[in-house]
Amino acid sequence: xxxxxxxxxxxxxxxxxxxxxxxxxxxxxxxxxxxxxxxxxxxxxxxxxxxxxxxxxxxxxxxxxxxxxxxxxxxxxxxxxxxxxxxxxxxxxxxxxxxxxxxxxxxxxxxxxxxxxxxxxxxxxxxxxxxxxxxxxxxxxxxxxxxxxxxxxxxxxxxxxxxxxxxxxxxxxxxxxxxxxxxxxxxxxxxxxxxxxxxxxxxxxxxxxxxxxxxxxxxxxxxxxxxxxxxxxxxxxxxxxxxxxxxxxxxxxxxxxxxxxxxxxxxxxxxxxxxxxxxxxxxxxxxxxxxxxxxxxxxxxxxxxxxxxxxxxxxxxxxxxxxxxxxxxxxxxxxxxxxxxxxxxxxxxxxxxxxxxxxxxxxxxxxxxxxxxxxxxxxxxxxxxxxxxxxxxxxxxxxxxxxxxxxxxxxxxxxxxxxxxxxxxxxxxxxxxxxx
Numbered sequence: 001x002x003x004x005x006x007x008x009x010x011x012x013x014x015x016x017x018x019x020x021x022x023x024x025x026x027x028x029x030x031x032x033x034x035x036x037x038x039x040x041x042x043x044x045x046x047x048x049x050x051x052x053x054x055x056x057x058x059x060x061x062x063x064x065x066x067x068x069x070x071x072x073x074x075x076x077x078x079x080x081x082x083x084x085x086x087x088x089x090x091x092x093x094x095x096x097x098x099x100x101x102x103x104x105x106x107x108x109x110x111x112x113x114x115x116x117x118x119x120x121x122x123x124x125x126x127x128x129x130x131x132x133x134x135x136x137x138x139x140x141x142x143x144x145x146x147x148x149x150x151x152x153x154x155x156x157x158x159x160x161x162x163x164x165x166x167x168x169x170x171x172x173x174x175x176x177x178x179x180x181x182x183x184x185x186x187x188x189x190x191x192x193x194x195x196x197x198x199x200x201x202x203x204x205x206x207x208x209x210x211x212x213x214x215x216x217x218x219x220x221x222x223x224x225x226x227x228x229x230x231x232x233x234x235x236x237x238x239x240x241x242x243x244x245x246x247x248x249x250x251x252x253x254x255x256x257x258x259x260x261x262x263x264x265x266x267x268x269x270x271x272x273x274x275x276x277x278x279x280x281x282x283x284x285x286x287x288x289x290x291x292x293x294x295x296x297x298x299x300x301x302x303x304x305x306x307x308x309x310x311x312x313x314x315x316x317x318x319x320x321x322x323x324x325x326x327x328x329x330x331x332x333x334x335x336x337x338x339x340x341x342x343x344x345x346x347x348x349x350x351x352x353x354x355x356x357x358x359x360x361x362x363x364x365x366x367x368x369x370x371x372x373x374x375x376x377x378x379x380x381x382x383x384x385x386x387x388x389x390x391x392x393x394x395x396x397x398x399x400x401x402x403x404x405x406x407x408x409x410x411x412x413x414x415x416x417x418x419x420x421x422x423x424x425x426x427x428x429x430x431x432x433x434x435x436x
Contacts, residue, residue: 040132106197162239
């Protein structure tokens with residue numbers, strides 16, 4: 001059976017998304033349950049306020065960069081569904097970037113096609129953009145940053161990184177692994193990085209572990225503050241500060257509080273997948289102490305550091321693990337957060353020993369089963385009005401356990417494959433090559 005090519009898949013995916021957007025308009029008008037995400041209504045209202053010369057933060061619950069409202073200005077001038085087409089286009093762009101990255105790593109075309117399909121035909125991901133959620137834009141920027149790093153274009157990666165952190169604060173967790181992968185032995189003296197390509201073989205230990213033992217303390221310190229790392233930090237920091245300063249100039253403290261500070265101190269009493277929701281619900285009427293807020297961040301911080309120090313040089317794998325762990329241990333978890341790691345999943349599958357039958361299927365069933373179990377209790381609470389808070393909290397614990405188990409299985413089945421290798425290592429890998 002002949003494999004469908006990537007272009008045909010993209011065309012079919014685009015048609016599917018157009019049909020869903022049109023269907024969504026019909027459902028919104030004729031059915032009680034709307035297809036459009038409530039967040040899209042918030043985005044659109046904020047864009048309408050901006051179009052009339054007012055602050056987008058005049059719309060309650062708009063807690064995003066003003067850049068998002070700016071992108072949706074055509075909602076007011078052209079058509080209310082403009083944003084859905086924009087987000088769905090970003091969704092398709094993610095598929096293109098998945099193929100670009102996999103081809104950069106030398107993955108066979110057939111495997112690349114499977115990777116694209118995992119993203120584009122995932123029911124969860126193709127409904128995100130068509131319902132009007134902005135996450136595909138963030139996913140597209142993150143994948144482009146990875147591609148830019150692979151190309152050795154540090155400045156371009158830094159510009160987009162500064163922009164995406166301003167747009168959506170959570171990618172700040174990627175700063176350390178990106179800086180670590182900009183190894184001076186790989187990027188030094190204007191050299192193009194040597195890509196560790198698919199099929200080149202597995203490295204048993206990270207390429208940095210041996211070299212640090214051979215370095216003097218001064219050389220080790222000097223290598224940490226390399227030209228590429230300083231350049232990435234300065235450029236990305238400048239872009240972030242420029243966008244933030246401009247937004248602050250336009251919208252003052254409203255912007256700073258709603259778009260940045262709110263996400264750092266957020267405590268949501270409504271039920272969500274997080275294990276912290278029940279504690280927040282019980283004590284929401286009183287102010288949480290600084291110690292309580294820090295304690296909730298501590299598990300996240302520890303897990304993030306362990307993952308970064310263990311897998312940073314296998315960049316795409318590290319970012320995937322970080323994102324899953326960040327979401328699983330977050331104080332607030334909503335279903336849209338899952339798309340953050342879904343876009344990274346196709347980037348790591350070619351290096352997995354996991355078979356769909358039975359390990360892969362078992363992980364899928366376990367993860368979806370734990371999520372369904374939680375949704376059943378949430379339905380009884382929200383729609384039936386039953387007092388099942390304790391059962392719902394237990395379901396959140398089960399969901400965390402399922403995420404942790406799946407993450408461990410993925411790590412155990414992964415073939416360690418650093419994004420780059422040193423010129424010395426490249427000589428022992430004939431398939432490895434410098435990026436053109």
